[in-house]
Amino acid sequence: MRKVLWVMVVVALVVSSGLTGCKKKPKAGAGAGGFGDFGALGPIDGAGYGSLMNPDDLQAVASQFQPVYFEYDSAQVGSGERSKLEAIVEFMRGNPRVGLIVEGHCDERGSNEYNLALGERRAQAVRAYLIGLGIAADRIRTVSYGEEKPAAFGHDESAWRLNRRATFSLY
Amino acid sequence: MIRNVIWMMALIVGFGANSTAQDIVISRGVAKTSVDVAGVQIGNDTGSQTFLQVLKTDISRSGWLELGRAGMSDFILTGRVQFDGSTMRSTLQLSQRGSTRALLSKTYNSDSSGIRRIAHEAADDIVQAITGRRGFASAKIVMVGNRTGSKELYMSDSDGRSMYPVTADKSVSLAPRWSRDGSRIFYTSFLRGFPAIYRIDLATRQRTRISNFSGLNSGGAVSPDGKDLALILSKDGNPDLYIMRLDDGALTRLTTTPGAVEASPSWSPDGRQIVYVSDQAGNPNLFVISRSGGSPRQITTRNRQNVAPDWGPHGEIVYASLIGRRFQICVINPQTGEIRQITNDNNADHEDPSWAPNGRHIACAKTSQFRSKVYLIDSMGDAPILLTDYDGDWFSPKWSP
Numbered sequence: 001m002r003k004v005l006w007v008m009v010v011v012a013l014v015v016s017s018g019l020t021g022c023k024k025k026p027k028a029g030a031g032a033g034g035f036g037d038f039g040a041l042g043p044i045d046g047a048g049y050g051s052l053m054n055p056d057d058l059q060a061v062a063s064q065f066q067p068v069y070f071e072y073d074s075a076q077v078g079s080g081e082r083s084k085l086e087a088i089v090e091f092m093r094g095n096p097r098v099g100l101i102v103e104g105h106c107d108e109r110g111s112n113e114y115n116l117a118l119g120e121r122r123a124q125a126v127r128a129y130l131i132g133l134g135i136a137a138d139r140i141r142t143v144s145y146g147e148e149k150p151a152a153f154g155h156d157e158s159a160w161r162l163n164r165r166a167t168f169s170l171y
Numbered sequence: 172m173i174r175n176v177i178w179m180m181a182l183i184v185g186f187g188a189n190s191t192a193q194d195i196v197i198s199r200g201v202a203k204t205s206v207d208v209a210g211v212q213i214g215n216d217t218g219s220q221t222f223l224q225v226l227k228t229d230i231s232r233s234g235w236l237e238l239g240r241a242g243m244s245d246f247i248l249t250g251r252v253q254f255d256g257s258t259m260r261s262t263l264q265l266s267q268r269g270s271t272r273a274l275l276s277k278t279y280n281s282d283s284s285g286i287r288r289i290a291h292e293a294a295d296d297i298v299q300a301i302t303g304r305r306g307f308a309s310a311k312i313v314m315v316g317n318r319t320g321s322k323e324l325y326m327s328d329s330d331g332r333s334m335y336p337v338t339a340d341k342s343v344s345l346a347p348r349w350s351r352d353g354s355r356i357f358y359t360s361f362l363r364g365f366p367a368i369y370r371i372d373l374a375t376r377q378r379t380r381i382s383n384f385s386g387l388n389s390g391g392a393v394s395p396d397g398k399d400l401a402l403i404l405s406k407d408g409n410p411d412l413y414i415m416r417l418d419d420g421a422l423t424r425l426t427t428t429p430g431a432v433e434a435s436p437s438w439s440p441d442g443r444q445i446v447y448v449s450d451q452a453g454n455p456n457l458f459v460i461s462r463s464g465g466s467p468r469q470i471t472t473r474n475r476q477n478v479a480p481d482w483g484p485h486g487e488i489v490y491a492s493l494i495g496r497r498f499q500i501c502v503i504n505p506q507t508g509e510i511r512q513i514t515n516d517n518n519a520d521h522e523d524p525s526w527a528p529n530g531r532h533i534a535c536a537k538t539s540q541f542r543s544k545v546y547l548i549d550s551m552g553d554a555p556i557l558l559t560d561y562d563g564d565w566f567s568p569k570w571s572p
Contacts, residue, residue, distance in 0.1 A: 073454065075432075110498075111478035111491065111522065112567065113346050113390055114448050114455050116359070116366065117403060117410040117432035120387040124409055142405070143365050144387055148322070148343045155541050 058098065058170040061091060067151070067165040068126055072107070075121040077129050085126070088168060089133045100135070102126045103167045104144040105151070107160035112146060119144030126166045204301055205239025206230055210249035211263065218254035218283060222261055222290045228330060229294030229308040232556065234531055234549055236298060244268060246301055259286050263293055265300055275300040287333055307527040311571040312534055313337065313347045313356055314545055318563025324358060324371075325565075329527075331545065331558030337371065346567060350393045353571045357381065357391035357400065368402060382415060392436045392445075393417075394462070401425075401436035401445050412436055412447050414462065425464050437482045438462075446470070446480045446488055446505065457490060459505055470505050477501075481569075483526035489513075489533055489550075491522045500524045500535055502550060513550050521548070523567045534558065534568035 066084040068077060077085075092100060104123030106115035123142035131137050151167075152159035208227060213219040230236045239245065250263035258280060265275040275296055279289035291308040298306035308329050316325045316336075324337035324344050338344050340362055347358040356371045368382040368391040382388040386405035393400055400415045404422075410432040412425045426433050431451035438445055443462055448455050452469060455476045460467040471477035476493040483489060488505055491498045492512075498520040500513040514521045519539035526533060533548040537555070543564040547556040559565040 073450075110476060110493070111435065111448065111455070113403075114432070114434040114450075114476075114478050116345070116387060116389050117405075117434040118450075120405045121409050121432045124386075124405065142386055145343075145361075146345075148345075148361075 062168050062170045065091075065168040067162075067167050069161060070122055070164040070166075072160075072164065073118070075118060075125045077125050082129065085130060085133065089130060089135060092130075092135050092139065099139050099141065099171045100130070101141045101143060101169045101171065102130075103149075103169065104142065105149060105163055105165050105167065106147045107163040108147045108150065108155070109160065110147075116144050116146035119146045122164075122166050203237040204235060204246065205244040206236050206246045206248055206265075206297065206301070207239045207241050207244035208248045209241045210247060211252060212250070213252040214254055216254045218259055218286050219252040221286050222252050222259065225287050225290035225330070225332075226294050229291060229306070230297065232330070232547065232553075233294065233298045233306055233308070234529070234551060234553055235302045235304065246274075248297065254283070254286075258282060259289065261289060261293065263297075265297055287328060291328065291330075305529050307529045307532060307570070310528050311353075312525075312545070312558070312568045313349065313571070314534075314559070314568040315345060315347065315566040316559070316561075316563050317566075318561065322566075324356065327558070329570075331560065334559075334561065346390060347569050348392050349569060349571050350397055351395045351572050352397065355393070357393060359389040359391070368400075381417075386410075390434060390436050390447075392438055394438050395440065395442040399462070401438065401447075403433055403436070410434065412445070412460070423464070425460055425462075426467065435479055437480050437488070439482050440484055440486060446482050448478050448480065457488065457503070470503060470508065471510075473510075479523050481525050483530050484528060485530035487526075487530070489524040489526055491520075491524060491535075498522050500533060500548060511550070513548060514555075521546075524548070525569045527570045528572055534570060536566045536568065 065088050068081045068084055092098060102123040104119035106119050120142060123144055127140045127142055130140055150163045151165065152162040211223060213223050227238055231238055246265060246267055248263060248265050250261065252261045261279040263275065263277060264273045266273050277296060279293055281289045294308040295306035298304060310329050312327050312329065314325055315322050321341045322343045322345065323339060324347050325334055326337050327334040337356065340360065343361040345359045347356050349356060354373055356373065358369060359366050360369050366388055367380055368388045370379045370381050381391060381400065382402055384404050384406040387410050388402065388404060390403040391400050398417055400417055402413055402415055403410050404413050409430065411427060412433040414423045414425060426449065428449060428451040431449055434448040436445050436447040444459050445462060446457055446459050449458050455478050456469055457471040457477050457480050458467040458469050474492045474494050478491050480488050480490040487502050489500060489502050492501045497517060499515060500521045502511045502513060513533065519537050522536050524533045524535040531550055533550055534545055535548055536543050537546045543566055544557055545559040545565045545568045547558050
């Protein structure tokens, strides 16, 4: 029964959100209707929870995961940051139906578009590290927010170092 | 003559005193041609006054022209501007001083909503008639603004006026770019949670999602022939440069740089090459690659970061370079490697430059005290002009073709 439900949720997710776009050709006419009629589905972390865990519980769990911080202009997961990933690995092993989204972020300095790419690279570096620790690749997605979602709003190194980070959500 | 000398002195003071150790080539000052508009008779209504004010502002911002005094100017504009309550009718004649031959004789009509538009048109016609060069007064600027609390796309006239929102998604909209025919905007949006590339058709106000692969989709830049989209995707690993054929979505991967990222593609005017940002050599720098692939050529090496290139109509690439602690606007000739530093401001960052269609002026985001506004910059030395005198921050301006 759980299995059937799970499949239904996944199918609903795939059909409604088009999140598995990697094999699809771009859909012409997706925007029919003009400006403004798009955001109905909302962000992915509100879009559905395939794990059948309570969404609030998942969010509560994810909020306990420590952000991984990065040096300026770097996407390397520093040795001091790696221990933060152990709690994530432990949770993922114990909850094999849960998927993880690694979110890459940058500080506000520099090119917006370069920061989008750098944030993706940071998220991928964390993802690769988690895969190395045994989490299946197809359970980990990445998203880069570049400099668009700062955690700290100051304009000096004390804020910037908190913004060069990878954060986590579960689905 | 005196005007010439003053002009050159201004350039020397403005640039010479702050020269850094770079190979900076100072733009040579050009004397301006004066236009006397005192002979244009306008009605008492605000529409007519707006027309003349916009026209005068455009002339003084054109780079090549300035407003001159009656009887002492190189060119004389005469005519009549009338608004009868429903139609604006502007008849203008332009002639050289001492000549009766009209270089331009034209009537511009519009309803009350088109007054600024026809003033911009008239300004471009005057620039064309006197200099033989294309003006930019009629061009539009698409940009990103956050005045509502979310980053949305906005569109303005060349003077920053007539601003209107293009998107109202309460999401994050970034990095707009024009199609070469000016009919479409491509941009990156987080509308559905993940960054995807969308296309907006300005005439029909239709929006279409163009690229939505897993991971990053950004930087959509249309080729000059309108058939291909250069874009950054991370579906096969870290972010790399691809070309998507727009009619069927077929992808060609242009870069393979393990451990490095690519960003910000911009096409050469002939569509044969693409300039983009890569940190494959460590810090982000500009590279040029053939649209058919092959080995990229690194064209910048100095300074910690060289980012956000825009390949202009005359073949020069404008970009932002981190010089000391600040981003400054620079222009590079990709053939010779010669670099000109355009801005030199220790108190502000200048980022995301975009060539105006005249290949001389530049719009960019200037950030000082952590507030960002869009400025008009002249690559030949005229003073910068604030274009977005509005609440909120303004970023990533892109001139229409």
